[in-house]
Amino acid sequence: MSIGTLVLLRHGESEWNASNQFTGWVDVHLTEKGVGEGKRAGELLVENDVLPDVVFTSVLRRAISTANLALDVAERHWIPVVRDWRLNERHYGSLQGLNKAQTKDKYGDEQFMLWRRSYDTPPPPIEVGSEFAQDGDPRYAGIDVPTTECLLDVVKRMIPYWESTIVPELRAGKTVLVAAHGNSLRALVKHLDGISDADIAALNIPTGIPLRYDLDDDLLPTNPGGTYLDPEAAAAGAAAVANQGGK
Numbered sequence: 001m002s003i004g005t006l007v008l009l010r011h012g013e014s015e016w017n018a019s020n021q022f023t024g025w026v027d028v029h030l031t032e033k034g035v036g037e038g039k040r041a042g043e044l045l046v047e048n049d050v051l052p053d054v055v056f057t058s059v060l061r062r063a064i065s066t067a068n069l070a071l072d073v074a075e076r077h078w079i080p081v082v083r084d085w086r087l088n089e090r091h092y093g094s095l096q097g098l099n100k101a102q103t104k105d106k107y108g109d110e111q112f113m114l115w116r117r118s119y120d121t122p123p124p125p126i127e128v129g130s131e132f133a134q135d136g137d138p139r140y141a142g143i144d145v146p147t148t149e150c151l152l153d154v155v156k157r158m159i160p161y162w163e164s165t166i167v168p169e170l171r172a173g174k175t176v177l178v179a180a181h182g183n184s185l186r187a188l189v190k191h192l193d194g195i196s197d198a199d200i201a202a203l204n205i206p207t208g209i210p211l212r213y214d215l216d217d218d219l220l221p222t223n224p225g226g227t228y229l230d231p232e233a234a235a236a237g238a239a240a241v242a243n244q245g246g247k
């Protein structure tokens, strides 16, 4: 059987995307625009005839809601769903809740970009028990909840999960939707496309636009970089993510 189709979907615009705040593991809602993006993602799945057989999401509502909205529009609301914290956004440490533009002004461009896009420099850890920390959250019972993560930390939790749990569904020939986050999807795309630790800094994933990957038997993309189902909107969305902090 040939390898199934992989579709990656970053959640639609969240309340903290709109207010330009570092989000990480904080469980914020979608904005109205984000809800519209989720529905539009469903239309794109239908228009391009990529109808998921199974969906994987993080345990954060912005990804869960986006997947629900898209699958409802695509009449695939009934497919099996698997949720796992390993698909969560990167934990942003003590930056969670801070405004990106103010953080950039306070610490300067270089430090800001190091925290935001370097591969192996995590932001300072969040204080346990503080307002935007996740210790004590019942959904993470039994998990050693991080207090900060760099992209390398996300790769370390994400790729073993990809290999053990998502790949078997693809090998069974299924169309698999992964609804997750900017940085958890950057970790997966880095792995799929073999992007270097340095080059991954320049890659940004727009909200709410399905990204299709066709994989060969070795799980290498036959369409390197993937194919956005709305390439124009994706280019504009990725540029907007890259410029966050500039406002």
Ligand SMILES: O=C(O)[C@@H](CO)OP(=O)(O)O
Residues within 6 Å of the ligand: 017, 021, 022, 023, 024, 025, 089, 090, 092, 116, 182, 183, 241, 244
């Ligand atoms: O705040 C975050 O959690 C992420 C995604 O929104 O932001 P950034 O793109 O700055 O890594």
